[in-house]
Amino acid sequence: MDPKTGNALTKALTVLEAAVAGPGPRRFADICADAGVPKASVHRILSTLVELGFVAAEGGGSYRAGIRMFALAEEVKAAGAGGVGEVLTRLSAEVRQTVHFALRSGDHAVYVQKVEGDRPYRMASRVGMRLPLHSTAIGKCVLAHLPPDELAAVLAAAGLPARTPATLTSSGLLAAELAGIRERGYAVDDEENETAIRCLGAPVFDRAGHVAGGVSVSTVAPLLSREELLSFVPALRAAASAVTNLLH
Structure with missing residues (x-):
């Protein structure tokens, strides 16, 4: 739904998401640009969110x-610790790679949970980060x-901007x-969103059967071949199925 033409709740949630999307403070102009909502509406919504304590000025x-x-x-986080978080932790332990769970939000997706793999490196991803849909596995x-x-x-709204030379x-x-x-039930991001990062993703569905997001396994491309990554497909699909069941 286009936030410019959506109802008041849609606009408010879009502005809230834009306001808290970064690791640090966000400028008013950036919030307006990300939310796609008129400046006057953004100002009014932010004032209410500040008053309620969901946003700080x-x-x-x-x-x-x-x-x-x-x-x-x-x-x-606490509510998911014994459910989705447990599924992701088991998957990460099995494949020894970083695992993410993301949900769709309009024309992008947002990481809502992340479990680091048993590796000496750490992924730059973080909970709350927005993901393009056309260039990521999820x-x-x-x-x-x-x-x-x-x-x-x-x-039509998001386009197909090139993130790397490999982006479709x-x-x-x-x-x-x-x-x-x-047909195959999973997707591969072979350095399409970020150079040197390779990901494997499987969809997650809500109780109505609509796609809600997905679970992914992420790794550093030079350290794990595409073939090795694909060996994780059965474990990944089992985890995505378990998360789907939890969403029901």
């Missing part, structure tokens, strides 16, 4: 997550399972890729 017209947002995040899983009209609307920027190539994902 910083000096110089910047904003960051407020204390109530941190409290809510801790509650969500994102392509989402696109592959959208109805045709919704898929067209998402791609042709609608024809992407369509063929999505058809393959639907």
Whole structure:
């Protein structure tokens, strides 16, 4: 749904997401740009969010997550610790790689949980980070399972910008890729979103059977071949199925 034409709740949630999307304070102009909501509406919504404690105002017209947002995040984290978090932890222990769970939010996805792998390196990803749909494994899983009209609307809004030389920027190539994902049940991001990072993703569905997001295994490309990554497909699909069951 386009936040410019959405209802008041859609606009408020979009502004909230944009305001807390970074590791540090966010400028008003950046929040407006990311939210795609008129400046007057953003200002009004931010004032309410600050008053409620979900957003805190910083000096110089910047904003960051407020204390109530941190409290809510801790509650969500605790609620998932024995469910989705447990599934992700088991998967990470089995494959010894970093595992993510992301949910779709409009024309992108957002990491909601992350479990670091048993490796000497750490992924730069973080909970709350926004993901393009066309260039990531989880994102392509989402696109592959959208109805045709919704898929067209998402791609029209987000486009197919090149993130790396390997990004699929042709609608024809992407369509063929999505058809393959639907057939095999998983997606591969082979340095398409970030150079030297290779990911494997499987879709997760809500209780209505609609694609909600996905689970992924991420690794450093020079240290793990594509073939080795694909050996994780059975474990990944089992984990994604378990998360789907939890969402039901």
